[in-house]
Amino acid sequence: MKVKQKFINRNSHWVLLSPYIILFCLFILIPVISAVVLSFTYFNAVQPPKFIGLKNYISLLTQDTVFMQKVLPNTIKYALIVGPGGYILSFIFAWMLAQIPKIPRTIIAILIYLPSMTSGVMMSTIWSIIFSGNQLGYLNSFLIEIGMITEPIQWLQSPEYLMTIVIIVALWSSMGVGFLAMLAGVLNVNEELYDAAYIDGVSNRFQEIIYVTIPSMKPQMLFGAVMAIVNTFTTSGLGVALSGSNPTPQYAAQLIVNHIEDYGFIRYEMGYAAAASVVLLVIVWIASRFSWSLFGEKD
Amino acid sequence: MASLKSRRINPDKFHKSQLKFYAILIPVSAFMVLPILFIIFHAFKPIDELFAYPPRFFTTRPTLDNFKRLFTATTESNVPVSRYLFNSVVSTLFTVLFTLWVTASAGYVLSKKNFKGKDTLFTINTLALMFVPVAVSIPRFLVIVKLGLIDNFFAHILPLLAMPVGLFLVKQFIDQIPDSLIEAAKIDGASDYYILMKIIIPLIKPALSTVAILAFQTSWNSIESSAMFINDESLKTFAFYMNTLVSTTGNTVAGQGMAAAASLIMFLPNLILFIILQSRVMDTMMYSGLK
Numbered sequence: 001m002k003v004k005q006k007f008i009n010r011n012s013h014w015v016l017l018s019p020y021i022i023l024f025c026l027f028i029l030i031p032v033i034s035a036v037v038l039s040f041t042y043f044n045a046v047q048p049p050k051f052i053g054l055k056n057y058i059s060l061l062t063q064d065t066v067f068m069q070k071v072l073p074n075t076i077k078y079a080l081i082v083g084p085g086g087y088i089l090s091f092i093f094a095w096m097l098a099q100i101p102k103i104p105r106t107i108i109a110i111l112i113y114l115p116s117m118t119s120g121v122m123m124s125t126i127w128s129i130i131f132s133g134n135q136l137g138y139l140n141s142f143l144i145e146i147g148m149i150t151e152p153i154q155w156l157q158s159p160e161y162l163m164t165i166v167i168i169v170a171l172w173s174s175m176g177v178g179f180l181a182m183l184a185g186v187l188n189v190n191e192e193l194y195d196a197a198y199i200d201g202v203s204n205r206f207q208e209i210i211y212v213t214i215p216s217m218k219p220q221m222l223f224g225a226v227m228a229i230v231n232t233f234t235t236s237g238l239g240v241a242l243s244g245s246n247p248t249p250q251y252a253a254q255l256i257v258n259h260i261e262d263y264g265f266i267r268y269e270m271g272y273a274a275a276a277s278v279v280l281l282v283i284v285w286i287a288s289r290f291s292w293s294l295f296g297e298k299d
Numbered sequence: 300m301a302s303l304k305s306r307r308i309n310p311d312k313f314h315k316s317q318l319k320f321y322a323i324l325i326p327v328s329a330f331m332v333l334p335i336l337f338i339i340f341h342a343f344k345p346i347d348e349l350f351a352y353p354p355r356f357f358t359t360r361p362t363l364d365n366f367k368r369l370f371t372a373t374t375e376s377n378v379p380v381s382r383y384l385f386n387s388v389v390s391t392l393f394t395v396l397f398t399l400w401v402t403a404s405a406g407y408v409l410s411k412k413n414f415k416g417k418d419t420l421f422t423i424n425t426l427a428l429m430f431v432p433v434a435v436s437i438p439r440f441l442v443i444v445k446l447g448l449i450d451n452f453f454a455h456i457l458p459l460l461a462m463p464v465g466l467f468l469v470k471q472f473i474d475q476i477p478d479s480l481i482e483a484a485k486i487d488g489a490s491d492y493y494i495l496m497k498i499i500i501p502l503i504k505p506a507l508s509t510v511a512i513l514a515f516q517t518s519w520n521s522i523e524s525s526a527m528f529i530n531d532e533s534l535k536t537f538a539f540y541m542n543t544l545v546s547t548t549g550n551t552v553a554g555q556g557m558a559a560a561a562s563l564i565m566f567l568p569n570l571i572l573f574i575i576l577q578s579r580v581m582d583t584m585m586y587s588g589l590k
Binding site for chain 1: 310311323324331337353356400402424430436460481491521536545561566570580
């Protein structure tokens, strides 16, 4: 008993760390590694995986016309607008909020943060009522009222609108933890730095942001960027939720996440889906590296 | 200098130079909040107002009909809605508690203990900040199968417990606590477990509140576990039920009213928790910088 007690005390750091490490390995590390391994196999969830080398990647990049013509361009378009767009907007809002007194700031910050608390299913409930395809839909009835259209538009079923709607909804919900971090960052910039900068010749607020605010809150900028990237890809399944079908009408808002689900859980081509997952993880990794090179501290 | 003071960051009171910020921020916050207000009004509309053309934003005769219909409705397998709600409450409660426990102890070790491999572990965790769970839903599913957790209630809880963002925020927050405090306790003969429970945890309540909110949101809103890991209808969660409700009755008007009521039930706990804890969250975010 004594020996056991001693062991527990001497190795307390491992005892305390082990739950996290075990769970981390089981649900983050092993899934990522097995995605990579599975991506080199043919696996239909019934028979054991069969090694087929790079074949999944080759067909993903050369034969999967849906992937190359729709899914990849859609994902890039979506990610470029929602990622940097949402990120820049959350910085601008955070900066503006820092310019007003505490009580209105807190209220407005909560209002802006609210949508990020809604989950995928809530988002699709809210927005599918607003964009409902008959004249009872709020947007349709509004547009008919002001005379812009005469017939209700099937917003969520028409390929030409669906992607735009997905992007708007994703931006709407993108002011999350990263936004709060940047708000805290702006508020914590040392005020003397501003005075010093004005003496050194900074003459307007834009220069102030570029030369003082952003350089002094780089760590928060980076944290915000990583959160923006993660959020962008986490919410990217939205097209399916809004249109109610996978694949989305004419693949209009089909993103990699939907493609993975389509192949993995609808067609049970899990090796192939894993290859698409690896492509997604690589995109996320490249985006994060890029943010790191912008805001990371060079040693 | 006076003009400079009046437009500095974090002003004490209103000044007319701030008007231009309000002019942008107020419409923006209206855009953000209107869809949510709209779903709240929608939830309380009687059925003829749900049908009304042109649709109205406000409700003139609020009723609880939608909630009543929601709670009397049952799925094909005869599982009452309260059962889903109960499952959600229990799984969320356990997820939050376990996440706090796992994160606080790991955060303490990574911040204050010295041992081989510590920096590597923290670097791995920082890399994992960019982990996107949806990308690996298939291998995650396979892990759950291998662990024999299919149709086990813990499948709702275990996959959510390791939260890299949470560990990161907690560790950064503990870094601010002076080492001398811990040294003093050590000299008095306190074990690490004692220090963690009696010194660290009371001091890091803001960071733990933030982790609690994040864990709550992830668990309460999650449909992944119910959709993929659980086949037994009576073990599924409210978020999942709402998802089926929306996809099966979403296009009918009565379904919309029920979906709106369900949305409100989903949303309110998130909102209340955040309003209560928001100042602690902001305190935590001061230390959120990534270097």
